[in-house]
Amino acid sequence: MLSxxxxxxxxxxxxxxxxxxxxxxxxxxHAIMGPNGSGKSTFANVLAxxxxxxxxxxxxxxxxxxxxxxxxxxxxxxxxxxAFQYPVEIPxxxxxAMLKTAVNSIRKYRNEDELTAGEFLxxxxxxxxxxxxxxxxxxxxxxxxxxxxxxxxxxILQMAVLEPTLSVLDETDSGLDIDAxxxxxxxxxxxxxxxxxxxxxxxxxxxxxYIQPDYVHVLADxxxxxxxxxxxxxxxxxxxxGWLEKQVVNG
Amino acid sequence: MTALHNxxxxxxxxxxxxxxxxxxxxxxxxxxxxxxxxxxxxxEEWRLTRLAELYKQEFRPAIATNTLSLQxxxxxxxxxxxxxxxxxxxxxxxxxxSFVAGLSIEPxxxxxxxxxxxxxxxxxxxxxxEQHGFLxxxxxxxxxxxxxxxxxxxxxxxxxEIIFIANNTGPAAWHCRNIIxxxxxxxxxxxERHVANDTAETYLSNCVTExxxxxxSHLDFYKYQDESLDAYHIGGVYSKQSRDSYxxxxxxxxxxxxxxxxxxxxxxxxxxxxxxNGLSVLAGxxxxxxxxxxxHAKPYCTSDEYYKSVLDDQARSVFRGRIIVAKDAQKTxxxxxxxxxxxxxxxxxxxxxxxxxxxxxxxxxxxxxxxQLEEKSVFYLRSRxxxxxxxxxxxxxxxxxxxxxxxxxxxxxxxLSAQLADRILxxxxxxxxxxxxxxxxx
Numbered sequence: 001m002l003s004x005x006x007x008x009x010x011x012x013x014x015x016x017x018x019x020x021x022x023x024x025x026x027x028x029x030h031a032i033m034g035p036n037g038s039g040k041s042t043f044a045n046v047l048a049x050x051x052x053x054x055x056x057x058x059x060x061x062x063x064x065x066x067x068x069x070x071x072x073x074x075x076x077x078x079x080x081x082x083a084f085q086y087p088v089e090i091p092x093x094x095x096x097a098m099l100k101t102a103v104n105s106i107r108k109y110r111n112e113d114e115l116t117a118g119e120f121l122x123x124x125x126x127x128x129x130x131x132x133x134x135x136x137x138x139x140x141x142x143x144x145x146x147x148x149x150x151x152x153x154x155x156i157l158q159m160a161v162l163e164p165t166l167s168v169l170d171e172t173d174s175g176l177d178i179d180a181x182x183x184x185x186x187x188x189x190x191x192x193x194x195x196x197x198x199x200x201x202x203x204x205x206x207x208x209x210y211i212q213p214d215y216v217h218v219l220a221d222x223x224x225x226x227x228x229x230x231x232x233x234x235x236x237x238x239x240x241x242g243w244l245e246k247q248v249v250n251g
Numbered sequence: 252m253t254a255l256h257n258x259x260x261x262x263x264x265x266x267x268x269x270x271x272x273x274x275x276x277x278x279x280x281x282x283x284x285x286x287x288x289x290x291x292x293x294x295e296e297w298r299l300t301r302l303a304e305l306y307k308q309e310f311r312p313a314i315a316t317n318t319l320s321l322q323x324x325x326x327x328x329x330x331x332x333x334x335x336x337x338x339x340x341x342x343x344x345x346x347x348x349s350f351v352a353g354l355s356i357e358p359x360x361x362x363x364x365x366x367x368x369x370x371x372x373x374x375x376x377x378x379x380x381e382q383h384g385f386l387x388x389x390x391x392x393x394x395x396x397x398x399x400x401x402x403x404x405x406x407x408x409x410x411x412e413i414i415f416i417a418n419n420t421g422p423a424a425w426h427c428r429n430i431i432x433x434x435x436x437x438x439x440x441x442x443e444r445h446v447a448n449d450t451a452e453t454y455l456s457n458c459v460t461e462x463x464x465x466x467x468s469h470l471d472f473y474k475y476q477d478e479s480l481d482a483y484h485i486g487g488v489y490s491k492q493s494r495d496s497y498x499x500x501x502x503x504x505x506x507x508x509x510x511x512x513x514x515x516x517x518x519x520x521x522x523x524x525x526x527x528n529g530l531s532v533l534a535g536x537x538x539x540x541x542x543x544x545x546x547h548a549k550p551y552c553t554s555d556e557y558y559k560s561v562l563d564d565q566a567r568s569v570f571r572g573r574i575i576v577a578k579d580a581q582k583t584x585x586x587x588x589x590x591x592x593x594x595x596x597x598x599x600x601x602x603x604x605x606x607x608x609x610x611x612x613x614x615x616x617x618x619x620x621x622x623q624l625e626e627k628s629v630f631y632l633r634s635r636x637x638x639x640x641x642x643x644x645x646x647x648x649x650x651x652x653x654x655x656x657x658x659x660x661x662x663x664x665x666x667l668s669a670q671l672a673d674r675i676l677x678x679x680x681x682x683x684x685x686x687x688x689x690x691x692x693x
Contacts, residue, residue, distance in 0.1 A: 076634055088625070092648065
């Protein structure tokens with residue numbers, strides 16, 4: 001599904017990703033862990049097509065297409081979804097209006113009929129139940145006055161509604177209490193399917209107790225330095241990242 | 252001497268019907284106008300609003316007009332009482348002031364004669380003592396306008412609507428003075444609409460509204476302005492609030508060449524609360540100047556001011572937000588926010604917060620911003636599959652709609668949201684139901 005080779009990217013002239021390679025097959029869940037400043041968020045933003053990051057080398061193949069030829073909204077329409085680490089607040093536009101605009105923009109791109117208000121409501125009500133999102137939050141302005149947990153649940157709700165092929169969850173667990181984390185994880189697990197892949201970026205092993213990854217990768221200094229299964233995450237929890245960074249230096 | 256000043260001075264004519272108190276008030280105002288003239292670029296409060304074009308205009312006094320030529324859209328059906336003034340002259344045919352218990356509506360010319368309201372007590376009692384030329388001209392020449400009194404303990408359910416329609420042939424100027432008196436514990440909503448027929452030529456509408464709120468009264472006041480792009484609107488909303496009264500002034504400016512409004516709110520007794528909301532959405536070479544002042548004269552009063560502008564092309568907005576907290580106005584809680592969104596590199600916003608605090612136990616917060624759309628918000632929406640153009644339009648709409656959300660009249664909110672969506676989102680607006688677009692406040 002996703003094949004990244006030797007990806008290099010910089011922001012403001014500073015190189016952050018220094019040759020990252022990753023293969024994700026359909027239906028797989030990959031966790032990417034790493035210390036602060038290792039390039040985790042940069043990686044998520046580059047995948048989503050953020051203009052602020054300049055890709056300086058390598059390739060990203062997504063479902064047989066060169067992902068870099070698409071702009072941000074085209075990537076979304078091609079089935080890529082980014083759950084934000086810090087979802088933005090947009091006072092003055094309701095959650096539900098934004099979602100309907102998004103769904104119909106994507107349907108239009110795919111030459112599908114746009115959903116009517118009634119059809120859309122049916123979809124959203126079903127998905128809102130998945131993340132235990134109250135009706136009133138749907139009508140409220142996007143993320144305005146939402147708690148940290150509500151914001152993250154809103155990200156998962158958007159993911160559920162947009163039904164992406166590849167989801168990138170950028171530190172969706174940070175700032176969540178255990179109850180919110182369970183709800184978020186339940187949403188994510190429900191959305192797992194043989195033709196949907198996920199990249200879960202996290203700082204903590206805790207999330208992986210609830211979302212079981214197929215692979216765990218360690219990102220350090222802009223490169224994937226170690227790949228393993230979920231036991232690697234446990235080892236990281238125990239020993240930190242220091243031993244891996246040293247390996248890079250030595251190796 | 253400018254052409255406008257000459258024109259105004261030549262207007263001097265004895266108002267035979269006026270009672271003595273009014274004649275002498277108008278005499279004084281006329282002398283002030285004659286001696287001091289109209290504001291110039293040297294006046295600090297006017298220097299950012301270029302009036303040279305206005306001063307060159309050769310206006311004539313406004314005359315009543317054939318109302319058959321009015322577009323139907325200017326007169327939306329209304330459930331409540333309604334007064335219509337065309338070119339500043341009362342149109343009895345279009346007005347509907349059928350009896351509503353607790354509500355008295357009279358045209359100014361009638362009210363000064365009948366004097367049921369003891370108008371002398373209220374006329375010109377809310378503006379500051381230091382008055383600029385346009386306000387003097389308004390006092391000196393206003394022969395029409397409306398006078399509303401809501402009697403004690405009366406709750407008027409339906410909004411009262413005042414529509415000012417411009418439909419002049421040839422450049423014209425008019426001066427209206429409106430007086431609203433809310434007696435003790437009364438409650439009402441009043442909407443002033445300033446609109447223009449398509450055929451209206453250049454005009455100057457100099458329109459001053461005074462709001463007098465007695466103890467415990469509640470008034471929700473809207474000034475909606477969507478006029479001709481050749482229009483000059485110089486206006487004022489001057490309020491004086493008594494103990495525990497509540498006032499909201501909602502000021503929406505969408506059209507005219509230059510619109511200058513002075514909004515002065517005086518909190519003259521304990522426990523009064525004043526809310527001031529303002530929204531300007533401008534394009535082309537439109538110019539809006541809102542000169543606001545909140546005077547906390549007594550302790551335990553609160554004020555909350557929220558003004559925004561959206562400026563495209565070379566449009567310009569000027570905001571002055573002065574808050575004065577008098578020496579004994581302890582426990583004042585005043586908030587002021589002014590946010591301006593520039594959609595073009597040629598647009599300009601000037602914002603001048605001015606806080607004068609003479610008391611020591613007060614809470615005064617203020618903030619002013621001038622900027623573009625936040626790129627992280629644009630990215631957020633685009634990452635959901637929404638095109639960049641649509642994302643920017645949605646965010647612009649959201650920025651403006653944020654003010655509409657603060658209003659208290661759901662029907663008007665819906666109507667304004669739809670109008671904004673139509674203006675900002677264009678065709679895309681139909682893709683989204685405006686009802687659902689409207690983000691509810693937390």
